[in-house]
Amino acid sequence: MVDFLKSFFEGKKIFKPSYFDTPGPFLEYIKDHKPQAVIAEDSFLSSISDRTTRVPVIAIITRNIERGLETAISHHSDHYLYTPYFVQDLEYKLEKAILDRDQFSFMKHEIKELGIVAELSQLISSTLDPKEVLYRIVKKIADVMPVSRCSIIRVDWLRKSAIVVASHDDPDIVNIRLDLKKYPEIMAAFKTREPVVVKDILSDPLMRKVRKLVLPLGVKSILVIPIKVNEKIIGTLFLRTARTEHTFSESEVRLMNVIANASSNALYNAILFEQVEDEKSRLEKLAITDYLTGVYNVRYFYHHIIEEFHRSERYVFPISCVMLDIDYFKKINDEYGHRTGDLVLKEFAGLLKGCSRKSDVLARYGGEEFILMMPQTSVDGALAEAERIRLSVKNHKFKSIKNKKSITVSIGISYFPHPEVKTHDELITCADNALFEAKNSGRDKVVVYQ
CATH class of the missing domain: 3.40.50.2300 (Response regulator)
Structure with a gap:
């Protein structure tokens, strides 16, 4: 035989x-x-x-x-x-x-891949949070494939950078911005619209310029799979491995392609979610912000002073209110024009923001008048802060005025507890009366309501 x-x-x-x-x-x-x-x-x-x-x-x-x-x-x-x-x-x-x-062996492998895709589909459909979906995808890939890093990356072409939206080793690793110049493999995937396999970083010419940056990480091979929605590339599935025995196999590349297709909607939804959240934040900010100066508007101020005044009443905390008005602002408008007047208001508001504390609430009250709420601040503390603001404005050379002339400000202060202050409206009225007195008694001064 x-x-x-x-x-x-x-x-x-x-x-x-x-x-x-x-x-x-x-x-x-x-x-x-x-x-x-x-x-x-x-x-x-x-x-x-x-x-x-x-x-x-x-x-x-x-x-x-x-x-x-x-x-x-x-x-x-x-x-x-x-x-x-x-x-x-x-x-x-x-x-x-x-x-x-x-x-x-092929059928067994196909069944295994189908099982992975089916499990991923179940994971994707089990949550409505797009960021959680993306993390589950990369985590599952890392569980079934020996990789040192698995990430989903979105490319921001306007800034010529990439943003990590999910990484398998930590669900909190998100919104990390990458310099695309250091990732030629990602750029290649976007240009060719095809998977990019770097079999060996040491020998692949694609990695020549960044080899010294990548080698200390212990990376041997890289796989980048484009993620497409309606034939438009919106991101990549980015895998790095430290395997020295072999690079990514054809079956692994094929499986990653399937997973990239499955994750495309999740990534697209994540992008939409982020855009909606950004737009929501922008509109919320617009709703509470003065369009010209960038400080809070009076509606936001009233909402917060009501809350703070009730808190002061309940816990017997002091609270102070400061009203500020630019002296002779009408002359600035008449002499230099309303455009210059707007620039002065904007620069003045920036100066006030720089002088105020994080706990203070600064708002434009109307015209050239501004109002500052100072929670848990006694009249002595408010007086010291108001004097500091007055001197800062007086010593500041406004860029928007020719010859960088200085301007002055009149300031009125009210406070609680005070015998005549029973409500938040009375606190504001008393500050306004103190401001009126500062204007009528020579300007460029601070007056406390007595």
Whole structure:
């Protein structure tokens, strides 16, 4: 039988046969090798069948045919030969055994991939939070594939940068901006609209300019899969691996393509969600902000002073209110024009913001008047802050006025607790009366309501 096999394999370069006289050496061999097929005498089967469950086995019947067939069948041999042996018979059965094994492996792999995609689909549909969906996608990929980094990246072409929207190692790693000049593989994926596989960073010319930056990270190979929506690339699935044995296989690239397609809607929804949130924040800010000066508007101020005044009443905390008015502002408008007047108001508001504390609420009250609420601040504290503001304005050279002339400001202060202040409206009215007194008594001064 051995002579028949040696004769059969002679000249067949596609096979590299190994021969064993006893089961022992074969069992040692199979620990470190994965043969395409095993051809074994029926007397060997009982000793090796437990170790060849994943390898196609062709049994050679060398004794009683009936007993040999029973042995072959009982040990799950894929094919068998009995005397007389024919070359054509062995050739057919060997090719079929290898083909069946390859097809079985392919189907098994396909089933595994379908299972991964099905599980991802379930994960994607189980939450409405697009950021959570993206994190689940990269986390699942990292669970089934040995990668050192798996991320989903959105590209901001206006700023020529990329933004990490999900990374498998931490759900909180988001909105990290990357310089696209340092990621030529991402740029290549966008230009070609095809997957980019960097098999070896050391030798791939694409990575030449950034090799010194990437090598210290221990990265050996990179896979970038474009994510498309309606044929428009909106991001990439970005995988890095430290594997030295092999790069990404064709089946892994194919699987990542499927996952990229599955994640496209989630990424698109995340982008829309971010845009909606940004627009919502912008509109909310517009609703509470004075369009010219950028400080809060009077509606926002009233909303907060009501809350703070009630808190002061309940816990007997002091609260102060400061009203400010630019002296002779009408002359600025008449002499330099209303456009310059607007620029002065804007610069003045910026100066006030720089002088006020985080806890203070600054708003434009109307025209050239501004109002400042100072929670948990006594009249002495408010007076000190108001004097500091007055001097800062007086010493400031306004860029929007020719020759950078200085201007002055009149300030009125009210406070609570005060015998005449029972409501937040009275607090504001008293500050306005103090401001009126500062204007009528010479301007460029601070007056406290008595």
